[in-house]
Every structure is written in C-alpha cells, then in structure tokens.
Amino acid sequence: MTRPVYVHDLDALTVQAETIRAALPRQVELLYAVKANPDPGVLRTLAPVVDGFEAASRGELCRLAEVLPGRAPAAYAGPGKTDADLAAALAADVHRIHVESPAELRRLGALATASGRSAQVLLRVNLPVDAPGASLVMGGGPSPFGMDPADAVECARRPPAGIDVRGIHAHLASGLDAPLAATVAAAVVRWAVAEVGADEVDVGGGMAVDYADPAARFDWVDYGRALAGVLDRHPGVRLRIEPGRSVTAYCGAYLTEVIDVKRSYGEWFVVVAGGTHHLRTPAAKGHSQPFTVHRRRGPDGPHTDGPHTDGGPVTVVGQLCTPKDVLSRSATAGPIGVGDVLAFAMAGAYAWNISHRDFLLHEPPLFRTGDPEELADEWAALPSGS
Numbered sequence: 001m002t003r004p005v006y007v008h009d010l011d012a013l014t015v016q017a018e019t020i021r022a023a024l025p026r027q028v029e030l031l032y033a034v035k036a037n038p039d040p041g042v043l044r045t046l047a048p049v050v051d052g053f054e055a056a057s058r059g060e061l062c063r064l065a066e067v068l069p070g071r072a073p074a075a076y077a078g079p080g081k082t083d084a085d086l087a088a089a090l091a092a093d094v095h096r097i098h099v100e101s102p103a104e105l106r107r108l109g110a111l112a113t114a115s116g117r118s119a120q121v122l123l124r125v126n127l128p129v130d131a132p133g134a135s136l137v138m139g140g141g142p143s144p145f146g147m148d149p150a151d152a153v154e155c156a157r158r159p160p161a162g163i164d165v166r167g168i169h170a171h172l173a174s175g176l177d178a179p180l181a182a183t184v185a186a187a188v189v190r191w192a193v194a195e196v197g198a199d200e201v202d203v204g205g206g207m208a209v210d211y212a213d214p215a216a217r218f219d220w221v222d223y224g225r226a227l228a229g230v231l232d233r234h235p236g237v238r239l240r241i242e243p244g245r246s247v248t249a250y251c252g253a254y255l256t257e258v259i260d261v262k263r264s265y266g267e268w269f270v271v272v273a274g275g276t277h278h279l280r281t282p283a284a285k286g287h288s289q290p291f292t293v294h295r296r297r298g299p300d301g302p303h304t305d306g307p308h309t310d311g312g313p314v315t316v317v318g319q320l321c322t323p324k325d326v327l328s329r330s331a332t333a334g335p336i337g338v339g340d341v342l343a344f345a346m347a348g349a350y351a352w353n354i355s356h357r358d359f360l361l362h363e364p365p366l367f368r369t370g371d372p373e374e375l376a377d378e379w380a381a382l383p384s385g386s
C-alpha cells in the first residue's frame with residue numbers, strides 16, 4: 001500500500017479534551033473551534049466533553065447538524081456572513097452569533113425582526129492588548145476581524161431592533177503560551193466589563209502548539225488558574241474560550257511510505273507518497289512536521305539492503321512538482337530507505353482540511369482511527385508497495 005493514511009487517535013483526543021476541561025474552572029465554558037478539524041469522528045468524540053462548538057461558516061453549521069443532530073451550535077462566527085448565512089444561524093437556533101461589524105449587526109437585526117425573533121449576539125471587538133512581559137501589542141490595528149472598540153461600544157449601547165447584545169467576543173492572536181493567553185483574557189474581560197458592562201465574554205482560542213517540540217504542551221493548569229483569578233475579580237461574568245488547534249493537533253497523524261531516496265548536490269532527499277496537498281500544515285506554517293520512521297520489515301527484521309540515506313539530515317518531500325512541497329527538514333531522522341513508513345505527528349489540526357487537495361489530481365488519503373504508531377508498524381510489516 002502506498003496510499004497515505006490519516007489516522008485519528010480518538011482515545012488520545014478524549015484524554016486531551018478531558019485534560020483541558022479538568023484544568024479549567026467549572027464555570028468556564030469550553031467550545032471547540034470546528035475549523036481546526038471538522039472530521040465527524042472528531043466532533044462526535046469531543047461532544048460529551050466540551051460545552052459546545054463554534055462554527056465559522058454555514059458549511060460547519062451543516063456539518064454539526066449532520067453529525068450532532070438536535071444539539072444547537074454554541075457559536076456562529078466568521079467574517080463575510082451573507083444574509084443566507086445569518087438566516088441559517090437564526091434557523092439553527094445558534095446560542096450566540098458573533099458579529100463582526102456594525103453593518104452585519106444591522107442586517108442580522110433586520111432578518112431577526114422579519115422572522116419574529118431576536119438574535120443573541122456577542123460583538124467581536126478588535127481590542128489593543130498590551131502584554132508587558134512579551135513587549136507585544138495584540139489587536140488594535142487595522143484588521144478585517146471584529147469592530148474597533150468605539151464601534152462595539154456604540155453597538156452595545158444602541159443595538160438595532162431584533163438584536164440582544166449578550167456580551168463581547170475577542171480572538172486576537174494565535175500561538176499564545178499560557179501566561180500570554182491569560183494576560184489577553186484578563187484584558188479583554190476587564191475592557192468588556194468596564195466599557196460595555198458585559199456579563200458574558202468569549203476570549204477566543206489561539207493557544208500555542210509547538211511543532212518543533214511535540215512533547216511540549218500549552219499549560220492548561222496555569223491558564224485555568226489565571227482564569228479563576230479573572231472570575232474572582234469579575235464575579236458573575238460568564239467566561240468562554242474556543243480553542244481549536246491545541247485540542248486536536250496532537251490526535252492526528254499522516255502516515256505515508258517512502259518511494260525514493262536520492263542525493264542531490266550533497267543533500268539527501270526522501271520522496272514520499274502524498275505530500276503537502278494532503279498535509280499542508282508545514283507549508284502553511286513554515287515548519288518541519290515532526291515524524292517517526294518505521295523501517296520496512298521482512299520476515300527476518302528490518303530491510304537494510306535497498307536504497308537508503310546515510311542517517312544524516314534529510315529533506316522529506318512529496319509528489320508535487322513544486323519546490324514548496326516540503327514536509328520536513330530533519331537533522332535527526334536516522335537512515336531512511338525506500339519502503340519505510342513515515343508517521344507525521346501533530347497532523348490533527350489545520351491539516352487535511354486546509355490542504356489544496358486537487359493540485360496535480362493525486363488520489364486523496366485514506367482515513368482510519370487508532371494508534372498511529374501501531375498502525376505505522378503494521379504497515380511497515382506488509383510487503384512494500386502492496
């Protein structure tokens with residue numbers, strides 16, 4: 001078999017989600033941002049653990065309705081919502097619609113009024129937040145996302161007919177470590193309470209995932225403690241977060257087989273089946289996707305006779321006719337031979353679903369559930385190319 005396989009480890013996903021849930025104060029609502037990975041098995045696995053789902057398109061609303069019928073999405077967000085999108089969100093009884101602009105709020109108000117209901121809204125605000133330790137300012141610059149603070153205050157004070165402003169939403173950055181994410185959350189809540197008297201605040205996602213260090217994890221315990229402090233300072237505020245990447249990234253893997261190895265002007269290249277048209281994450285983020293090597297095994301142990309690299313650094317590329325089709329540049333892969341199976345880890349978020357799958361019209365990957373390392377070992381024990 002040379003067809004690449006995505007493996008979702010749903011048991012590991014349950015553990016990850018439960019670990020996050022357990023680290024957060026009970027009152028903090030945990031939403032999952034569906035856009036990170038909308039796989040039906042992923043959604044079904046998360047459903048009993050999270051408080052709800054954040055959909056960022058009508059397609060995601062439909063996916064949720066199919067996979068989890070009867071469970072209204074917790075939030076509907078995203079820039080560029082058409083009237084049809086907004087009407088679909090109203091019809092789906094979405095708990096909160098996150099509104100991105102004053103004009104969108106007026107359109108939503110008109111649609112809600114026409115259908116005899118009122119829309120339950122959080123206003124997305126693009127707030128400047130100082131992170132002193134990191135000498136960093138987030139938000140507060142020109143952006144297609146959210147409203148300027150003054151516009152949000154105005155919308156909250158004088159909402160159009162048909163709109164019930166329930167609070168504030170902010171999602172200002174991604175790749176935040178726990179102290180930084182906590183600083184942002186505290187600043188957003190402080191602003192929302194002081195400026196619009198909000199008693200409901202969604203502080204977004206963006207918790208860091210470090211692809212260079214698969215063992216590193218966002219410190220949910222530290223973050224949960226900080227959120228408890230925020231709740232202490234603002235009793236009565238309903239606090240919500242909506243992470244995506246940090247929930248699912250670790251629970252997916254992309255398995256593939258080495259087709260060719262070659263030396264080019266002194267550098268080793270490993271060519272695998274598939275590539276960034278299946279797993280765009282390393283191309284999109286500009287990182288090396290971490291992987292493990294499962295040497296092809298015969299009845300007598302690992303094959304060592306076929307072509308293989310010298311054990312030094314390699315560049316792992318796919319089957320696309322573009323120099324951008326690089327999955328990994330690894331210094332420490334060890335020897336890699338034709339027929340070996342590579343298991344790319346951390347492929348559970350913004351992976352298959354962001355990939356330019358039709359480029360070159362290669363076959364799509366297969367999808368399985370289970371333990372990726374075990375499945376890679378099983379694959380490597382089959383006859384090569386079978």
Ligand SMILES: *Cc1c(COP(=O)(O)O)cnc(C)c1O
Nearest residue numbers: 033171174205206207243244245
């Ligand atoms: C993408 C997105 C998220 C999830 O972000 P992660 O980095 O995957 O945690 C949450 N909220 C909004 C508004 C988003 O656009």
